[in-house]
Amino acid sequence: MIELVEKLIENKQCLALMGPTASGKSQLSMDLAKVLPIEIISVDSALIYRQMDIGTAKPNAEEMLAVPHHLINTLDPIEAYSASEFVEDVHRLVEAIFARGRLPVLVGGTMMYYNALQQGMNDLPPADETIRASLQAVWQTHPESLHERLTEIDPVSALRIHPNDPQRVIRALEVYDVSGKTLTELRAEPKSHLTAFKLIKVALIPDDRAKLHKQIGKRFDLMLHSGFLREVKTLYERGDLNGDMTSMRSVGYRQAWLFLEGEYDYETFVYKGLVATRQLAKRQLTWLRKETDVTVVDPFQTTPKERLDQLLVLLKQRCQ
Numbered sequence: 001m002i003e004l005v006e007k008l009i010e011n012k013q014c015l016a017l018m019g020p021t022a023s024g025k026s027q028l029s030m031d032l033a034k035v036l037p038i039e040i041i042s043v044d045s046a047l048i049y050r051q052m053d054i055g056t057a058k059p060n061a062e063e064m065l066a067v068p069h070h071l072i073n074t075l076d077p078i079e080a081y082s083a084s085e086f087v088e089d090v091h092r093l094v095e096a097i098f099a100r101g102r103l104p105v106l107v108g109g110t111m112m113y114y115n116a117l118q119q120g121m122n123d124l125p126p127a128d129e130t131i132r133a134s135l136q137a138v139w140q141t142h143p144e145s146l147h148e149r150l151t152e153i154d155p156v157s158a159l160r161i162h163p164n165d166p167q168r169v170i171r172a173l174e175v176y177d178v179s180g181k182t183l184t185e186l187r188a189e190p191k192s193h194l195t196a197f198k199l200i201k202v203a204l205i206p207d208d209r210a211k212l213h214k215q216i217g218k219r220f221d222l223m224l225h226s227g228f229l230r231e232v233k234t235l236y237e238r239g240d241l242n243g244d245m246t247s248m249r250s251v252g253y254r255q256a257w258l259f260l261e262g263e264y265d266y267e268t269f270v271y272k273g274l275v276a277t278r279q280l281a282k283r284q285l286t287w288l289r290k291e292t293d294v295t296v297v298d299p300f301q302t303t304p305k306e307r308l309d310q311l312l313v314l315l316k317q318r319c320q
Contacts, residue, residue, distance in 0.1 A: 016106040019288070040068065044071075256273070
């Protein structure tokens with residue numbers, strides 16, 4: 001098995017375990033770690049935040065100790081994180097993991113991140129917390145004025161971004177205030193393409209979506225019994241977070257936040273949390289079906305051993 005990893009490193013190949021939420025990506029990566037020297041890079045926009053453990057189904061302490069994990073518990077929930085920052089972090093991590101003689105395994109379902117790795121990113125400026133905080137303050141009192149301003153400076157983006165989408169309206173204005181260029185201008189510039197390594201893509205896609213929905217329901221119920229609402233209440237009571245922040249817009253957290261604000265009763269929170277998770281899975285599946293050169297495995301028609309065996313066969317084939 002060491003020779004297999006050495007060959008993959010020589011070819012600059014990484015494994016990517018993709019799939020919708022609750023499809024078993026993390027478990028498959030942990031099974032792989034028992035037979036290959038790997039390090040896991042999280043491809044999840046919520047796992048990167050500290051204090052957000054239960055609602056993100058974050059690996060437990062034992063799993064984190066058994067296998068090196070990266071891009072987990074890196075940021076405080078008050079901080080923003082972009083796809084371009086993710087791409088930069090992954091390139092740095094992959095190079096270091098290769099140097100240690102281990103196989104980088106990208107695990108997660110934030111498809112925008114995968115797309116950024118494969119298609120390249122326009123060079124957008126990093127987040128500026130001061131400017132963002134100022135724009136968020138305006139949003140709290142005169143939200144319509146921000147979209148009106150966006151319409152004046154970047155009418156193309158204003159047509160694309162809904163006036164009631166604070167995250168995207170504020171980001172578009174933040175980009176302009178930081179760089180002096182509109183999102184439309186920056187996206188028209190040449191992209192920086194991925195050249196440092198190749199992805200061997202495996203997608204866990206169920207043929208029967210009802211089975212996935214059942215698994216989502218079971219996991220959401222487990223989160224609730226494990227103290228998910230207490231976790232969000234702790235974040236809510238910090239006083240420096242709000243429901244429009246990137247971290248708190250994560251599926252489940254958004255609905256819990258609104259429950260704590262009194263907008264939902266408990267039953268509505270549970271219903272909306274489940275619906276939002278299913279909608280996320282639907283978007284992930286739609287994106288995955290557009291992926292090319294991907295090996296599909298049905299997580300509900302195979303045993304854990306069969307999935308691991310398929311994975312090892314694929315890696316051996318890619319080495320030839």
